[in-house]
Amino acid sequence: MSRIGKLPVKIPAGVKASVNGGTVVIEGAKGKLEQNFGTAVDIKLENDEITVAPASASRHSSAMHGTARSIIAGMVKGVTEGFSKVLEIKGVGFKADLKGNVLTLALGYAHPCIYELPAGITVVIGETPDRNPLLTVSGASKHMVGQVASDIKHFYPVEPYKGKGVRIHGEFVRRKEGKKTA
Numbered sequence: 251m252s253r254i255g256k257l258p259v260k261i262p263a264g265v266k267a268s269v270n271g272g273t274v275v276i277e278g279a280k281g282k283l284e285q286n287f288g289t290a291v292d293i294k295l296e297n298d299e300i301t302v303a304p305a306s307a308s309r310h311s312s313a314m315h316g317t318a319r320s321i322i323a324g325m326v327k328g329v330t331e332g333f334s335k336v337l338e339i340k341g342v343g344f345k346a347d348l349k350g351n352v353l354t355l356a357l358g359y360a361h362p363c364i365y366e367l368p369a370g371i372t373v374v375i376g377e378t379p380d381r382n383p384l385l386t387v388s389g390a391s392k393h394m395v396g397q398v399a400s401d402i403k404h405f406y407p408v409e410p411y412k413g414k415g416v417r418i419h420g421e422f423v424r425r426k427e428g429k430k431t432a
Contacts, residue, residue: 253316272291276329277329328390335418344356359406
């Protein structure tokens with residue numbers, strides 16, 4: 251049995267939770283999240299605590315036991331505190347611009363990279379002390395924040411020779427030595 255799955259998820263004050271079959275709905279100050287877990291786990295809401303138990307002795311139910319509890323805990327944290335990732339763009343002439351929910355990135359290509367932000371995700375553009383653009387991606391859903399950060403990073407992954415590209419702030423990129431002449 252999962253050690254993490256055995257722990258109940260406490261629902262703090264100001265957060266509304268409901269469980270209907272395998273569907274969990276959590277609503278708080280930062281938004282509303284809904285997740286369907288199917289029939290692999292039994293989810294119960296009692297005394298401001300959500301408990302998760304495997305529905306059967308199958309291997310799939312055992313695997314989903316801790317996973318479902320961890321996702322529910324992330325949902326509760328997301329609607330109370332929220333999640334964020336900070337992306338740093340390094341490169342000469344690399345810029346970021348936000349108009350409404352459309353993010354436009356100038357990453358050295360002949361065309362701009364355009365990304366439309368999904369609902370519930372916000373991006374704030376700032377600068378590092380050495381004048382590189384910083385993008386702060388935030389939202390209530392941990393999955394969506396990570397997916398949007400990954401999609402933006404995918405436009406121009408960091409290359410190892412000059413270190414140009416989009417990276418998560420503070421991420422270490424192993425540098426390579428260039429060609430040597432004879």
